[in-house]
Amino acid sequence: MIVFLTLCYVAILALLIRLRIIPLNLWWKLSPIMWMLVLLVVLFLPMQWGAPSGPVNVYKSVVEVIPNVSGEVIEIPVRGLEPLKKGDVLFQIDPEPYQVKVDELQAQLAETKQNVERLRASSEAAAATVKNTLAEIEVAKADEASSVAAIDAAKAGLQEAKGNKQKAEAVVADLGVQVAAAQREYDRILSLVPSGVATKSERDRGEIQLTSLKSQLNTAQVDVRVADDIITRAGADVTAAEAAATSAGLRVKQFVEADLVRVRAEAREANLLANSMIGDEHTSVATAHSQLAKAQFDLEQTTVRAPSDGYVVGMSLKPGQRVAAFPVRTWMSFVPTDEVIVAVGIPQYVVRHVEPGQKVEVVFKLHPGRVFSATVEKLIYINEQGQLHPSGTVPPTPGVGQSTIPFGVRLSLDKNDEVNITTLPGGAVGTASVYTKNARATHIIRRVILRMETWMNYIIP
Structure with a gap:
């Protein structure tokens, strides 16, 4: 640009000399050099930080398509570089093994639900057993x-x-004494009857009294024997009652110490198994549901779909090839078209003047003769020279002769009615100028330079 302005100055100066407006002396001969120095000091040096410029590159993300499941590819309905919509099928993995797994887990889920019902029935039966045992106790x-x-x-x-x-024995003893006395009296009367001392009526009365006493004695003796029988039976009843009480006590002890402890333990275990819940769902059913959900997810993942609008590049996958969910192996590369990143490299000595929100003009080799407006979105305060890679070696120390790599500045291109910004291909290059709040007089020179460059893009590849 300095040369161009100097040539313009020389042309005007030559015209003025030819028209004899100014003389051709040493001063005017040396004036182009002075003109160049003035341009350099007044315009072009301040322009470096007033309107810094740098090369532009268009970046696009490349998504490495790695399936979430492994298997044999049976279908690839897409073609390389053809536009795709989000959700379009990229390739299909054989779903049969995963469908079999889903069917198996669905059967297991039904069986698990039945087992839960059996557990609940067992819990109720165990509770009833505890109740019956308590009743038996x-x-x-x-x-x-x-x-x-x-x-x-x-x-x-x-x-x-x-x-x-x-009492009966006392009566027998008393009656025995009376019978003995009556017998002696009767014997005495009998001995006196022949002599007439005792009469027959006295004999009869003595006999009747003796007979009555003997009858009473026999009755009393029978009462003694009956009492003996009653005592024998009462002793047997006591023994039987004691045996029954011992047996009942042993039954109570058996139920309390053995059966009741056992049935209560069984009831607690059955209750825990039947009421092991997560929320409103049994744990075994929840586990079966989660396993089934995982299997259904794997089955869905056998159909690999486009993550967004875009296209496939480097199509080398073929049906019959086996793919795996291996993060270091890419099976297909997908380029989204919904995101375009435009960045300009700004030299380090002027990057301090660049701030988000500043206006930018961009020209691309791809679109000669066009100037695109943009805005500084953010500054990227790192470059490849400042990156530390995880390694077991010590990073190299800075050297005196190391190169100064620019910092990246991300741009946000304004909407353009003539060119769809999202169609800019990755790798498109150009030049951008950032118009800072410093040395505003130099902005016009930078605008002219930028427009000269975009027109030169027609003839300079």
Whole structure:
């Protein structure tokens, strides 16, 4: 641009000399050099930070298509570089093994639900068993209490029988004395009857009294024998009642210490198994649901779809090839068309003057004669020279002769009615100028230079 302006100055100067407006002396001969120095100092040096410029590159993301499942590719309905919509099928993996897995897990889910019903039925049965065991314990305790009462009653009967026997034995002893006395009196009367000392009526009365006393004695002796029988039976009743009480006590102890503990443990285990819940769902059913959901997801992933609008590049995948969910192996490259990144490289010594929101003009080799308006979106304060790669080696130290790599500035292109910005191909190059708030007088020179460049793009490849 300095040369161009200098040539313009020389042309005007030559015209003025030819028209004899100014003389051709040493001053005017040296004036082009002075003109160049003035342009350099007044315009072109301030223009470096007032309107910094740099090369532009268009970037597009390349999505590495890696399926989430492994299998054999059976269909590839897309073609390379053909436009695709989001959700279009890129390729199809054989879904049969994954469909079999889904069917298997659906059957397992149905079986799990049935098992839950069986667990709940078992829990109810165990609870009923505990209830029945408690009822049996109550019956056994009642039997034990009844046996204790029977023991008390039998012992009371035994004591009563023993008292009756003692009374009967006392009566027998008393009647024995009376019978012996009546016998002696009767014998005496019998001995006196022949002599007439005793009359027959006295004999008859003595006989009747003796017979009556003997009858009473026999009755009393029978009462003693009956009392013995009653005592024997009462003792047997006491023994039987004690045995029954012991048996009832053992039954209570057995239920309390063995059966009740066991059935309660079984009931608790059955209740835990039947009521192991996550929210409103049994844990086993929830597990089966999650496994089925995972299998259904895998089945859906056998159809690999376009993540966005775009196209496939480098199509080398063929039906019959086996693919795997291996993150270091790419099976297809997909280029989205919904995002275009435009960045300009700004030299480090002027990047401090660049701020987000500043106006930018961009020209592309792809579109000669056009100037695109843009805005500074953000500054990228890192470049490949400043990146530390994870490694076991020590990074190289900065050297004196190292090159100065520009920093990237991301641009946001304004809407253009003539050119669809999203169709800019990745790798398109050009030049951009950022118009800062410094040295505004130099902006016009930069605009002229930029437009000269875009017109030169017609003839300079």
